[in-house]
Amino acid sequence: MIHIGEYNTLEIVRETEPGLFLSDKEDNEVLLPNRYVPESFEIGDELDVFVYLDNEERLVAVTDHPYITKGDFALLRCNAVTKFGAFLDWGMVKELFCPFKEQVFKMKEGGWYLVHCYLDEETERLVASSKTNRFLDNTNLTVEVFDEVDLIVSHPSEIGMNVIVNKKHLGLIFKDNIFKDLSVGDRLKGYVKKIRKDNKLDIVLEQIGYRSIEPNADIILKELKDNGGYLELTDKSDPELIKEVLQMSKKNFKKGIGNLYKQRLIEIKEDGIYLV
Known part of the structure; x- marks a missing residue:
C-alpha cells in the first residue's frame, strides 16, 4: 500500500513522457514527475519518495523532504x-x-x-x-519514571511550559525546572520525573537523582576547560548566576562539583573553582 503523507520505498516500473511510474509490492502505482527523476536509473530500481496530493489533487511522488510528515x-x-x-x-x-x-x-x-x-x-x-x-493521549502511557524522552515545546502556561512527549503524550515542565530559554517548537531531550494519579507527566530537562551527578559534572568540567581552568562560581553563588553560566540548577551544580572534588579534578576556593 502506498501511504500518503509518508516516505515510501517504491520500485521504478516504467518510464513515460510525464515521468516515472513507481509501484509498491501490491502493484499500486504513483507518478514521479520529470522534475524529480534522478539523472541515472534503471527499471527495477527502488527510490525513497514522499507521497501526497499535488495542486490538481492527483497522487504524486516527490524526492523533496517536507518539514513535517503525517503524524508529526x-x-x-x-x-x-x-x-x-x-x-x-x-x-x-x-x-x-x-x-x-x-x-x-x-x-x-x-x-x-x-x-x-x-x-x-x-x-x-x-x-x-x-x-x-487533541492528538495527544495520556490514557495509556508508554513511558516510565526516569525514562529519557523526546520533547517538542508546545505552549507556555502560568506554571511552566507544556511539552509534547515522544509525539504521543502531553507533559509539563514546571517553571522551577526550567534553566534555559525555551521557545515553542524547540526539540530537545528530557526525563520523566513523576507520573501523577491522573497520568499527567512531570518532565525535567536534567537527569534525576544520582543519575544527574555524572552528566552535570561533565558540563562543569567542560566549562572549566573552556574558561582557562577557572569559574567564578561556588556553592554560595546565586542560583540565577549558575543558571546563566551552566544552564543547571544550584542543586545539581553542587552535586556536580562534589563529584569532581571527590575525583580530585577541581579545587574549591572562596573566589571560585579551579581545574587541577
Missing part, C-alpha cells in the same frame, strides 16, 4: 490566509492547508505556529491543526 508536529510559517483558512510553508510546492476550525487562534500571514499534520479521511488531503493537544 512542527513549527511552520503561515504564507497566506484566505476565506477558507491558512496556507503553511512546509517545504513543498503545494502549501499545507490549515482550516479555520483547526486553528486555536486565527492565524496571520507571516506568523509561526506549532501544528500537527494528519490525513483528512474524507478528502484524502494532508491538513494541519494547531489544536495539538
Whole structure:
C-alpha cells in the first residue's frame, strides 16, 4: 500500500513522457514527475519518495523532504490566509492547508505556529491543526519514571511550559525546572520525573537523582576547560548566576562539583573553582 503523507520505498516500473511510474509490492502505482527523476536509473530500481496530493489533487511522488510528515508536529510559517483558512510553508510546492476550525487562534500571514499534520479521511488531503493537544493521549502511557524522552515545546502556561512527549503524550515542565530559554517548537531531550494519579507527566530537562551527578559534572568540567581552568562560581553563588553560566540548577551544580572534588579534578576556593 502506498501511504500518503509518508516516505515510501517504491520500485521504478516504467518510464513515460510525464515521468516515472513507481509501484509498491501490491502493484499500486504513483507518478514521479520529470522534475524529480534522478539523472541515472534503471527499471527495477527502488527510490525513497514522499507521497501526497499535488495542486490538481492527483497522487504524486516527490524526492523533496517536507518539514513535517503525517503524524508529526512542527513549527511552520503561515504564507497566506484566505476565506477558507491558512496556507503553511512546509517545504513543498503545494502549501499545507490549515482550516479555520483547526486553528486555536486565527492565524496571520507571516506568523509561526506549532501544528500537527494528519490525513483528512474524507478528502484524502494532508491538513494541519494547531489544536495539538487533541492528538495527544495520556490514557495509556508508554513511558516510565526516569525514562529519557523526546520533547517538542508546545505552549507556555502560568506554571511552566507544556511539552509534547515522544509525539504521543502531553507533559509539563514546571517553571522551577526550567534553566534555559525555551521557545515553542524547540526539540530537545528530557526525563520523566513523576507520573501523577491522573497520568499527567512531570518532565525535567536534567537527569534525576544520582543519575544527574555524572552528566552535570561533565558540563562543569567542560566549562572549566573552556574558561582557562577557572569559574567564578561556588556553592554560595546565586542560583540565577549558575543558571546563566551552566544552564543547571544550584542543586545539581553542587552535586556536580562534589563529584569532581571527590575525583580530585577541581579545587574549591572562596573566589571560585579551579581545574587541577
